[in-house]
Amino acid sequence: MASLPRDLFFLSAGELNQRLVKHEFKASELARAFGERLEKLGPRYNALALSLAHSAEKRAKDVDGDLKRERLRGPLQGVPFGATDILSVAKTPTQWGAKPYAGQIFDETAAVIQRLEKTGALLTGKLATIQLGGGPRYGSPSASITGPGLNPWDRSRWSGGPSSGSAIAVAAGLAPFALASEMNGSLLTASAYCGVTGIRPTYGLVSRTGAMPLSWTLDRIGAIARSAEDCGAILHEIAGADRDDPTSAGKSFYFFPRYQRPVREIRVGFAAADFSDRVQPSARAAFAQALDALRSLSIPLKEVALPDFPYEAMVETILSAEAASVFEPLVRSGKVNELADAEQIEALKAGVEQLTAVEYLKAMRLRRMAIAKIHEIFFEVDLLLAPTAPSIAPRISDPLPAAAERYPAPDRCLSGLAAAGNLAGFPGLSVPCGFADGMPVGIQFTGLPFSENLLLQAGIAFQAATDWHHRRPEV
């Protein structure tokens, strides 16, 4: 492995870029070091789908030339990154974590990766994912061609998923940041389980051209990184209109943290019960401290509750129908039986064979009603706050119970925020906020569409007042 100091692997993307600009080391050295580390340690956590270290080192030579001539392209120039294996890279395998698609090769690179490469960021590897992005559902962390994602904090525990490899890579210092996917809270949950920061952008803000389709009205591409500030810098580069993506919102995103209003003017809605009754008992102290940290920033907190809708049933119905349409050929051919998870096989079959158009349309109509009602909450608050996950990462050997089943929600709370946020296309940000039983936990902010700057401002302020995002596992 290249002889760069070990601490380097846990620096943020911004910090690495600053050192590159100062010529403390070269981009090619950095790419080699991270590439080698990903190749060596990635398999230990079942995080690596495909190494691209060689091509990253080749591209890094051009980046070094630019840096030498002081042709600066931004805070991601020369920074290595990973991408979930649902994103295509031209002429290399993109397997979607699933045996039926092993060896699948596309001619084009996903738009979001192309955008990052234009900034001089260097793709060092494709990262493991739950097969088919976890859709429509799966029953075990082992639902992947690469095996279960192992949490860098405790390898007997799951990393979370479907973008398991992305969360692992950032937490274990295998990549400063990684692209990940989300449809029902997975990107944020994996970030919380692994003690890193994750951003889920507004639906349509980031192009999905070149991403595996799963649920046209729910899927999003986001990022996992070591800080909220990094997430902002990444989103600044990957957001924007794409005429090749019919779901593109046609909007750009500009990350200007200096020009935001004071954080004490951000009104945050939360439910006290979410931080006590609804979470694992050993995590309550960490969540209570997180609330105290926000109060110390003079952020006004107000009790709110989500309107009463069957959010999970709506998401599952929509996801089942849309995934069934996408993967109907897989089911009809019988190749669906090659998938590694029985629950996922049965869910895909049931979607193709049983789910009716009337049910799907009902869920979509309720979705419109729910979105209108949820928007009303934001007359009184600017952001919503809740634990990202109610418990620490589960053990690999345990089945995956729904959180609602383990920690039943009291009447008035933000239970269902993950599902509601995804149904409404809202952006979200998860930041680490402490530990329980030696494992990280996180809190999530959710806002109205295109309110990413507000989310990031709250996240940056929280991380300035705490140091949880600097903690790292022994790797």
Add this chain to the structure above:
Amino acid sequence: MLEFMAHPQEKRAGIFAITRRDLAAVFAVTAVSAGQTPDQPEPFDARKRLQENRARLDAVDLPMHVEPAFVFRP
């Protein structure tokens, strides 16, 4: 196995008698052997789950005029 579950007094006396309690224990062990352990979760039934979701959606009052949340541009 029956010998293992014999009552201690009966064992000491060298007498082995099958009681109703013993038989109940045997049947329970047999059930466990067949994989019907009551503590294990049931296998996931995707079709049943879809029906449960349908029931949850049906429980919400949905006025006729509400349109689906599609994105459609002619």
